[in-house]
Amino acid sequence: MNKKISLGTVIALIAVAVALTVTLTMAFSMRLFSAKVTDVNQRQALLDYLTEVDKQVREQYDGDVDEAGLREAVAAAYVKGIGDPYAEYLNANQYTKVQAKLSGESEGFGLVVVRNTEGKVVIDAVDPGSPAATSGLKVGAIVLSADDVPLGTEMTTSELQDLLQTAGKIRLTVRQDDKEQSFSLVSATYELVTVTGKLLEDTGIGYVRITAFSDVTSRQFSDMVEQLRTQGASSYIFDVRSNTGGSLTAVREMLAYLMPRGAYGTLTKSGMVEELTSEGTLELTVPSATLINGSTMAEAELFAGALSEQQKTTLVGATTNGCAMVQEYFAITSTNARIKLSTGQLALSLGGSWQGIGIKPTREVLAITAEGTEDMQLQAAIDVLTGSTAVNNAGM
Helix, strand or coil: CCCCCCHHHHHHHHHHHHHHHHHHHHHHHHHHHHHHHHHHHHHHHHHHHHHHHHHHHHHHCCCCCCHHHHHHHHHHHHHHCCCCCCCEEECHHHHHHHHHHHHCEEEECCEEEEECCCCCEEEEEECCCCHHHHHCCCCCCEEEEECCEEECCCECHHHHHHHHHHCCEEEEEEEECCEEEEEEEECEEEECCCEEEEEECCCCEEEEEECCECCCHHHHHHHHHHHHHHCCCCEEEEECCCCCCECHHHHHHHHHHHCCCEEEEEEEECCEEEEEEECCCCCCCCCEEEEECCCCCCHHHHHHHHHHHCCCCEEEECCCCCCCEEEEEEEECCCCEEEEEEEEEEEECCCECCCCCCCCCCEECCCCCCCCCCCHHHHHHHHHHHCCCCCCCCCC
């Protein structure tokens, strides 16, 4: 039996609904307003405190204040004090270097010098593909002079380092291969090599070292894996030891290259959860081991953890760092400085977030080894693969 509802009842129900909506909206608005008032009050209290400190310094300090340096120091201390262990203030020059690293490009000569225990200035690192590398300079070469100015008498090590960072061209005289040689270098932009590899002798194992994740890493990685496959690799070792992360996009592309379609993790930002999925059409179908250690961080942990959870690799080494937070850079427009802040958290589909915990290896090998001796973690990974019964299913 149908009952008719009177017009008066309908109007009354609408009035109740409107009143309820207004009440809820007012309650939400009041909470939001209270939060903003609290935030404004706290900000004003901070500014008042800093103003008081500044007043005392300027009235009592018997010296000149470096205004630019003071401003940077205050900004750096503020960011450090918010409680985010990964937050950082970077001035314009520092951010330029970080941006270059993330983009996978660098500009300069591509070498680093240090003073050794004997007091000699030696080349400590040479970037592959850089002007220094293509000229033939090698790690360990002793630097004797720069632009014909002798080191140690007319030029200090710090002056040489400044010159290497700012000069457009330089002439270095070094002692290399037991003879004195001169190299003329011209500063240039070159691609940073973040992936190296080789076929381990008599094992059929392709060793792939990933030092960082940048915009060029995914391409370098797939090229290296394919190169080793054509050389006869029937299994792989992926080495992400001391890799502190970088580009999440690069890691996602690499996992899509190695894993079948499907979810392997999440990224949570501002309460919103994004599912991380592989969209790849390829799949790693041969055995692999992944080397990790206590300095394996962030995106590198995602790489290792996702491959492990999807049973695509065996983790060998030591528990990882335990950084599941992702960071973004925000501009300070007046100085072109940047603030790096944690804005999200990564998690694995099965194991969840590894923040503060790390990812444990399947086979723990803590000892690394002294210089010039066997890499025990690498040897353990080789043992895992040479004893594997997995079959090559004609994939990678």
